[in-house]
Amino acid sequence: GDGSQISVSNTDSIDLDGDSLRNGESGGYQVSCTSGFAVEYSMTDDDYTFTCAGTTSDSADAGSLTCTDCPVCLAKCPADPSLSDFLSTYTYVSAIDIPNSAAKGEVVSGEITCDDGFGPAVGYESYSFMCDSSVNDTSANSGTYVLSGDDEPTCYPKCYITNKPTIGNVTFISLD
Numbered sequence: 001g002d003g004s005q006i007s008v009s010n011t012d013s014i015d016l017d018g019d020s021l022r023n024g025e026s027g028g029y030q031v032s033c034t035s036g037f038a039v040e041y042s043m044t045d046d047d048y049t050f051t052c053a054g055t056t057s058d059s060a061d062a063g064s065l066t067c068t069d070c071p072v073c074l075a076k077c078p079a080d081p082s083l084s085d086f087l088s089t090y091t092y093v094s095a096i097d098i099p100n101s102a103a104k105g106e107v108v109s110g111e112i113t114c115d116d117g118f119g120p121a122v123g124y125e126s127y128s129f130m131c132d133s134s135v136n137d138t139s140a141n142s143g144t145y146v147l148s149g150d151d152e153p154t155c156y157p158k159c160y161i162t163n164k165p166t167i168g169n170v171t172f173i174s175l176d
Contacts, residue, residue: 020061026050029049031071031073036140039072039074041131048071051066053065074104074137075138076104076131077144079101096112096129097110102143102145108128108130108131109126109127112127118157120156127152130148132146
């Protein structure tokens with residue numbers, strides 16, 4: 001937001017409160033980003049102000065809207081991401097299920113699926129991920145998920161009955 005004429009990339013529309021503003025008057029906003037883009041998750045409608053700037057030589061209704069800290073529509077992180085949509089790779093993790101797209105800064109829960117023969121530890125089936133994107137991410141839903149927390153998704157070898165321990169005279173073990 002440099003205070004110049006408003007040009008917000010990846011927006012469908014910017015709707016001001018009311019029909020018009022007079023020279024020097026400011027108003028709130030409603031921004032509609034193009035599909036696959038959103039304003040940063042932590043921002044609210046009160047975070048942006050638009051001001052009308054006109055000169056006496058302008059034609060009717062030809063004033064320019066300006067803003068400081070203008071809204072930026074950033075790429076969202078995708079719903080149903082592939083592993084390449086994550087900043088890091090995780091050993092033996094074959095998928096991370098996040099059903100809905102997320103805006104920059106939004107923290108979501110993702111449930112991991114492990115490679116065959118591996119599984120997450122009990123109680124560690126899901127992890128928190130934060131969506132990260134920048135103005136350089138110009139394709140819809142091209143944000144990247146970043147681990148949000150200390151525990152990294154981990155898959156461990158499963159224990160199958162074929163790996164049964166030798167216990168005295170026990171000849172059969174059944175897992176319930």
